[in-house]
Amino acid sequence: KQEVTQIPAALSVPEGENLVLNCSFTDSAIYNLQWFRQDPGKGLTSLLLIQSSQREQTSGRLNASLDKSSGRSTLYIAASQPGDSATYLCAVSGAGGTSYGKLTFGQGTILTVHP
């Protein structure tokens, strides 16, 4: 059974700092890995999707890497801003004929960026 773990559970940083969020998964047979952002009381917004054959994806100040063999992904946020404060969720989609895109989620990292 796939298990996804995110470290740290919470992170508080001053504005302008570069930071790294970590995600690990136990089964390397994945189609892709997605990073989501969730604001309090809101739904999930997809930030980045990395296919299993890719090593990284970038969008603006965000960079996500994937090391499938070791079961790890990192989300790098450059020059953090107070507006980046949210919960960040990592999820993997299992490979194989019966996976049907079902996502297994980590428990999230709560990020607070203070001015």
Add this chain to the structure above:
Amino acid sequence: NAGVTQTPKFRILKIGQSMTLQCAQDMNHNYMYWYRQDPGMGLKLIYYSVGAGITDKGEVPNGYNVSRSTTEDFPLRLELAAPSQTSVYFCASSYYPDGWSEQYFGPGTRLTVT
């Protein structure tokens, strides 16, 4: 293009009552999913569907039922509500479950059972 929509946004149920959470998508996606999120936790899969008329259980299906009569709609039925079903429910969809397809999520339904 509204994406994935869910109704209602909030609901309070008494123990033993039943209700249906509505989910619709206008992206012509074949694959649809229901997840629940308990406080401080990630999301867990309840049920999923690979097309109209085809549904299957996820990780936590007990106490729920689904149907998929059209491509657009995927309602989730709660029978005999219990306090353990207090959660936030998210519906999601994707075009095809391969490495290229991301899942799109609705805004969620916050359900309290008292």
